[in-house]
Amino acid sequence: MIKFENIKLRRGRNILFEQLNWTIYHKQRIGLIGANGSGKTSLFALIMGELEAETGEFTMPARIRLAHVAQETQALPISAREYVLQGDAELCALQIELLHAEEENDGERIAELHEKISVIDGYTATARAAQLLDGLGFSQHEQQQAVSTFSGGWRVRLNLARALMCRSDILLLDEPTNHLDLDAVVWLENWLKNYHGILLIISHDRDFLDHAVDHIAHLSQQKIKLYTGTYSDFEKQRAEFLLLQQAAYEKQQKQIAHIQSFVDRFRAKASKARQAQSRVKAIERMDLVCAVQTESAFQFTFKSPEHCPTPLMTLDDAYIAYGDHTVLRYLNWSLTGKDRIAILGCNGAGKSSFIKLLAGEISPAKGVREASPGLKIGYFAQHQVDHLQLDDSPMLHLKRLAPTYSEQELRTFLGSFGFIGETVFQSIREFSGGEKSRLALALIVWQRPNLLLLDEPTNHLDLEMRQALSIALQEYEGAMILVSHDRYLVRTTTDQLFLVANQELNPFDGDLDDYEKWLLDYRKQQASVKNISTNEKSRKEQRQKDANQREKMRPLLQRIKLLEMDMEKNQRDFLKTETILADNTIYADDQKNKLQTTLAKQVELKKKMERLEEEWLQACVERDNLQ
Secondary structure: OEEEEEEEEEEEOOEEEEEEEEEEEOOOOEEEEEOOOOOHHHHHHHOOOOOOOOEEEOOOOOOOOEEEOOOOOOOOOEEHHHHOOOOHHHHHEEEEHHHHHHHOOHHHHHHHHHHHHHHOOHHHHHHHHHHHHHHHHOHHHHOOOEEHHHHHHHHHHHHHHHHHHOOOEEEEEEOOOOOOOHHHHHHHHHHHHOOOOOEEEEEEOOOHHHHHEEEEEEOOEEEEEEOOHHHHHHHHHHHHHHHHHHHHHHHHHHHHHHHHHHHHOOOOOOOOOHHHHHHHHHHHHHHOOOOOOOOOOOOOOOOOOOOOOOOEEEEEEEEEOOOOOOEEEEEEEEEEOOEEEEEEEEOOOOHHHHHHHHHOOOOOOOOEEEEOOOOEEEEEOHHHHHHOOOOOOOHHHHHOOOOOOHHHHHHHHOOOOOOOOOHHHHOOOHHHHHHHHHHHHOOOOOOOOEEEEEEOOOOOOOHHHHHHEEEEHOOOOOOOOOOOOHHOOOOHHEEEEEEEEOOEEOOOOHHHHHHHHHOOOOOHHHHHHHHHHHHHHOHHHHHHHHHHHHHHHHHHHHHHHHHHHHHHHHHHHHHHHHHOOOOOOOHHHHHHHHHHHHHHHHHHHHHHHHHHHHHHHHHHHHHHHHH
16 A cells, blocks of 8 residues: 655746645556646656655555666666566575576575475476567567667667566556557556556556556646546546536536626625625635636647659559568569558568658568659658757758748747747757657658658647647548557557458458557467477477477576676666765765775776676677587
């Protein structure tokens, strides 16, 4: 049980919560929603002990196990699977003890540790880590790759897998579906159904919340209001609450106006002065009801394309390939000006590659891509924000596209995307991921494309912006091809589904629910194929071979594991010294001894890291030679 009692929490100068009282009970599954800046992430920071309340008391059981998704990942040399395994801190600690016990040949202690590892299901840990990674889109080959080889988005998935690996009592997930595609989102939903602790999720994906939670905590006006049910249930309850609030507000305003009228009429009359004063006090004692206010600052539309040729584009027996690897083949496609299509498919099947082919970013390996002369593409890629000039402002970006328009016209347009006041002149380097995505989308909207190619456009967008985007796309008059894990956006803006599978693109006969069933069957089929392939080998020979290999590798693997743990500890100690040296107070005259000690320690840690890395590399070479 987690309790917030009379909590006052602020971030900088902004008060996020005032007199917050809230109790979270065991096994509750809660989705946290609210406008940007309402305090969702700060609430997580309070629970994790990274932030302290200004007043009030926050309590949580002392031995409770908490898991959360780390925001950053170091470029570690260990494999993805090993990195995820380290999410089970208790198992890692027992394995270290076991290694030391084996070095000391302490038979009794070895037996005791084996029993403890068995109790926490430690001998299936590697298989469980592999399942987590597989569900989040990592192939068997990628699971063996070093963490340092993965891009930022894939490292986010690694951190998610590591958090899920932890046998926790509380699981905190902050935007877990960002950087996931639809098949990974569906897998995560199914995994979370079997989670038995307290689940707290910050998410802007309404379908994901519908599947994952049974309560919604709405953060607004420095308060939290808890609703029972899914996000869809919350929307209904909130709408009813707002209608009642508005009705109560209007009724109260009429009552106040009536009383004020009496006061104005009779205040000057001596015989009525006491009654008038009594009514003034009655108004002052009223618990005033606030008028309903919309929280969304976003409302924009796509202007009609200037012209829309038909067909916009054709593909004639086109292939997509990278070297000798064919991604898609036999692409025969004629895109008309009214097509509104969502592309479905498993991770790595070729969805983004297909979008890139349509956008002209890659050329067909075979066949023909032919674009009509009047084609005007608006392309939003997953990494579209990387193309923005970080030192420039939203106004400057838009001014390049519209040099003849007045500043007021450009301000009005940017305001519909939430850029108001001085933010239109602010360097976007300081913007959040959501603000950058909004700007990239705004630049596309301004250009009036007749074909929209949208590859995961909702990453980093909040619920209000997603709703505004959905409405705008519904009214858009051009053609659209959409790849998105946001099922609400797919359902409300497209009318055709196409499936990428087995190197082909074909119409999908069904809806998103049917696709989820197809995905489940496809995963079972793929697992069955792997099992059949494995069973073709002689099990007896394989077991003998594996046993011999383990016997040879065991001392070496133990050595590598100890070295990796020493490297990780050394890196943590080094970062601590950097934190100390980043504090200006250490350079004061009375801190000279501490400064010299810290600098000396840093030099020592650097030398130690170089030695450990050299030993680790040599051990890895020996391991690879044995394999």
